Amino acid sequence: MNGTLKRAAVACLLMFGLLMANVTYLGAVKGDSLRHDNRNVRSFYERYAVDRGWITADNGKVTLAKTVDTGDPTYRFERRYPQGKAFTHVVGYFAPESATGIEGAESKYLDGSHPDLVVRRAIDLITNKPAKGASVDLALNVAAQQIAYKDLANTGRRGAVVALDPRSGAILTMVSVPSYDPNPLAVANKDNVNKAYAKLDKDPNKPLLDRAIDLTYAPGSTFKTITSAAFLSDNSSRSAETMVDAPDSKTFKDSNTPLVNYHGESCGGRATLLDALTISCNTAFGIIGVGLGYDKLKEQAAKFGIGTKLAIPLSVAGSSIGPDEGETALAQTSIGQRSNQMTPMQMAMVAAGIANKGTVMKPYLVNKVMGPDGSEVTAAEPEEFSEATSPEVAAELTKMMVNVVRSGTGTAAQLPGITVAGKTGTAETAPGQAAHAWFISFAPADNPRVAVAVFVESGSAGTDASGGTVAAPIARDVMQAVLKK
Template identity: 75%
Template sequence: MNGTLKRIAVACLLMFGLLMANVTYLGAVKAEGLRNDSRNVRAFYARYNVDRGWITADNGKVTLAKTVDTGDSTYRFAREYPEGKPFAHVVGFFAPESSSGMEGAEGRYLDGSHPDMVVRRAVDLISGKPAKGASVDLTLNAEAQKIAYKDLAGTGKRGAVVAMNPKTGAILTMVSVPSYDPNPLALADKAKVNDAYRKLDKDKDKPLLNRAINLTYAPGSTFKVITAAAYLQDDASRNANTVLDAPDSLPLPNTNLSLKNYHGESCGGRATLLEALTISCNTPFAQMGMDLGYDKMKKQAAKFGIGSSLEIPLSVHPSDIGPEEDKAALAMTSIGQRSNQMTPLQMAMVAAGIANRGTVMKPYLVNKIVGPDGSEIDATRPKELDEAVSPEVADELTKMMINVVQRGTGNRAQLPGVTVAGKTGTAETEPGKPSHAWFIAFAPAEDPQVAVAVFIEAGSAGNDATGGVIAAPIAHDVMRAVLGR
């Protein structure tokens, strides 16, 4: 009898243990998946019973996403996006079964489920009030963001604009065009939302993609500032006045091909580094890269953040100079071609690093998190990512980039009374096809407050568009907006 009772007791304990293990597994491991399961009707309704926090810019002065009380007991709260398309890729959308952009990345603060808000959540539960989330204030400069969007979208271009504060890493603009209206994706109607999403997803111009951080492109001649940085860092005796060979044509090793300058132009056979960057000669920079070698070029690129995975907190696709191949490939890599692929954010970081006298700051989008009672829960503190170059090398690069804007290909970025430093880029895609157009810059050069990268996708601004002609004017407008000029 005692043996039977013991076996029953052991069996009961075992079953109890299994039950507890299953509860723990469901509550801890599977909870998120079950909560987001499309079949979970309870979770679907619960999403609309939270007074979700707002998303703002300019220290809370501009509302980018807000929650409206509908008075409907089933769908109590609705999400709206007053500023729409110019901010869509950063703000994202809050849909019945998913979310994107900052709506997703900071979702736990916005819906009040973040551990930092546990006390507030408990108070709401005891009082019977609807759960209320925290607001997320972004670093964006709303006026500059709208201007960047207008400059791109208003002329039918595809591309991206990213501007940063070079001293902190705060992202001031992040625009991607084409864009979309997030409001139809925030309806509490799965069928309508799915229809709207499918239409956007099938669009050949891919408006859902954030071209600023999710796609990479050949950077063209904007990459020459990185090649110049590696060249100057490699020998302290070099400076902007160092004289280089600048032939009209450069034979590429182990091939029957020769590299020419843009449109076959002549750079006079010899040129200073300052002159070569000002008129964007290909041949001296290609030779520089081959002389330095792949390892030094890759190391210098990595110092600017190239190759790193970044969370801002949106995920950023890593940029890359491409694999090690032969000398001929390295020559093309050194002028921003071949397998060299950069995001617009990464090229803004390059400009910002030079502006900040060689120190690259970690980019970020969140200014602060504000609780429902108005108290500050968290705020971003600027962090250094790396020292890309010495202050002395940064000064030489700045001198050369100023000359590009004052006397070279970047003159359309000039601002009255402000010294602008910049570099143009025109990146070939396929033989006989249009090129990408780029421009990177910062201002004022003596005390930089803004660094910017403008990217125009191939074919969206004519077949012979260059960075100096179509990208530099957009950078001009964005910098002027940030500086209040």
């Protein structure tokens, strides 16, 4: 009898052990895949049982994303995006099986599952109320965002606009064109969502991409601000008035291909650093870059954040000046060509760093998070990202950039009664193809409150597009919108 009981007990223990092992395997190993399995409708329904917090701007005054009660017990809550395309890439969308933008990056706050909201979550469970999330307020300047989108969209060209508050790092504008209506991607119908997504995904203009942070491009002559910063920082006796070589063309020892100026223009043979930047002299900055050497140029670029991973909280693609490939390549890199690749966000950080006396502040989108009861859960705290230059070097760069807008290639960015600092960029891509058009700027130059980067992608602005004619007017309008507030 005892032997039989022992065998039965051992068998029960073995079965229990196997059961626990299976539960552990399903939960710890297969749990994530099971939750995302298309056949698992439970997780699908659960997504629509939560009254997600709203996404707002301007301290909650402008609604960018909201939840509506459908009255359907199966799909209780659904998202709506009342502001449309101008805010799509920042806000993102909340779909049956995915979430992008702030909807994805701050999802734990929005759905109430963040540890900061554990007490509220417990109360909802005890009182049998629908789970309710926190609201996320963004730092965006609504008027500037709308103007940036309108200006860029009206050109019919692909591109991006980023505006920062150089004093804090707050992202005031982040626009990508083309954009799309996120509402069809937020309905509680997988088939309809998949059809809407497939249509966008097949669009040759790739509207799903956020050109402000997802892709990198040759920055053209806007990069000359970084080359200038390296040159000035390398020797404290240098200033905007330092004379530099500025020949009509320059051939370096490792190539027979000369570096020439835009449209073959002459820079006069010699020029002050200020004048070289004002007329955007390629040969001058190519010679400066080669004289500094690759390591010093890369070090200066790194001080502006180039090469550092960044989250705002959305992930930003890494920028890079490219590898060391010899003198001719370095000369091209020094004028923003060759393998030099930047996001518009990165170039906005460059402008903001110069504006803020050489200190780059970490960019951020989220202004604050408000609990379901309206209490403040967390608020942005400006954070220093890097010391790009000394205040003295930043002052010289500002003087040079002011001259670019006053009498150089950036006059289209002028604002009545306000001193604007800026730099144009026209980045060549391939023979016969249109150039990238860039403009970076900040204003007022003596007390900056906004720094901007405008980018217009190649192939969409005509073969003679330049940053001064295509991008600068957009930057002007964005700066004006911010400064009006």
